[in-house]
Amino acid sequence: MGEYSSRQKRVLDTANNAGIDATMIAAHGHLRYLTGYHGGGGYFGPFVLILTPGHAPVYLAREYEVQSVRDESCVGELDGYAHLHEFASVCADRLRKLGLHNKRAGMELGCWNLARADVMALQAELLELEVVDANKIIARVSAVTADVELKAMRDAMAVNELAIRTFQSALREGVSEMEIAELINERVSALGASPVILVSFGFGDRNELPHERPSAHQLSFNEPAMIEVGGVKDAYVGALVRSAVLGRHAETEAVHALAEEAVEAAIVAARPGATAGEFDCAVRGVVERSGRADGFRHRTGYQVEASWNDSLEPEAKDIIEKGMAFDTPIILFSENGCLFGCSEKILATERGGEPLSTTSHELLKA
Known part of the structure; x- marks a missing residue:
């Protein structure tokens, strides 16, 4: 109360x-x-x-x-x-x-x-x-998280990281999206946590479909795989995007390298006193300087609390304060329309941005 x-x-x-x-x-x-x-x-x-x-x-x-x-x-x-x-x-x-x-x-x-x-x-x-x-x-x-909210976010992220580790360890030729999704829910359930939200999950060319749900589609060698998943605790969602390639896939590997650079710029830019527009500029600028601006077709991120509020968008005037947290999903379109990328949930601190995840946002090469 x-x-x-x-x-x-x-x-x-x-x-x-x-x-x-x-x-x-x-x-x-x-x-x-x-x-x-x-x-x-x-x-x-x-x-x-x-x-x-x-x-x-x-x-x-x-x-x-x-x-x-x-x-x-x-x-x-x-x-x-x-x-x-x-x-x-x-x-x-x-x-x-x-x-x-x-x-x-x-x-x-x-x-x-x-x-x-x-x-x-x-x-x-x-x-x-x-x-x-x-x-x-x-x-x-x-916008500024209380201690009880931050604890819920960290608890949600711990569930999320279990889901990510399960996804990464289960990747093999012939495994289906549905098989991994079921395995994730089994392990999360064994932990006693609420079911995760599978925001997007796809192998191969199914990554051309935004917010695609798990299907019977199987992973083939030299194909990309991407998951956007949210662990939940008291209505706080630890959303996280992680990607992998089974074998090699030059097109998505190049896109992911750019997404990694943009996420790292977001961590640096999440400092108290900056505007949301300056944050967006720092992240979006990485993509624009690469010549792939047309592949970045969404907001840079959004506030994280129970209600997912304000967006981090170009020219936004809102001031970032200590204790604010942001989801920054950098999912880019490749030249052939494949969606690929990574994200971090970032807490603004006096020392700069602190990622709440301990799993690397670097591309996993399975």
Whole structure:
């Protein structure tokens, strides 16, 4: 409870500095970060946490899910709505009770879990309500990891490294993607950990498919193999990309060497005081100087906490602070369209970036 109360207070302080009277949080990851409830019931319609100074937090949820929210969250005051069209009226009634019907309400307008129609319906109920974008508030509050969060990240990474070691040791001619995926889950389960998330897994030309799932495809000699896997602990994911070549494969070996250089630049660039844009420039510049800029088709990385927030993108102005952590998956397209690369989860420290993984991001030649 103490950690959640501390997080909520930081949100209130940040919102107050922005001139916001009430913060209305709808992103599922942010709801979990602030209350403990996983947000799974929110597939039906918006689940919203209302934070305002001088009043206990209020959770708006579907009536069918209210008991789950009560049991799994730290919030004691809940309002329920039975049907989707009732959300706006129930929310408006609560804002009136709180004296917020004619105040400035910060809503996460860039959130996937809040539709424009929901916002418009609420504004139709409360004509004097001023809605402003609070999309960045939770991201900024959650960006610096607390000790309990860092421990969860390290625990998740330990599970992830078991998965990576299993992947690497099982590579042989004729083994299928599914066989290795099953072996990974067996060993993770034996550890008593939650199942890992196989974000992407492919052998040979199946690496031309982003976020491909394991199949019966078998590994052949002189073929590449890449895995992006996430160990999980308390909703924190230790995502990691590792690659290998069985035999030789000049095209992907060259791409991977460039990805390694870019990841190493990311470790150096993850220093407090730099902007996210400067971080992106340092990493992306490695690829651009190689003449392969068209092979880098995604963001440089993103914040790591329970909700995976802000991106590290060109010209981003967010300031990197001590204690922030980033995933930096550098997956590049080769000249023939094969995706290949590596990553690190990096913690920003006073000494520079600290990789949380102990497994090498260098290419494994099996």
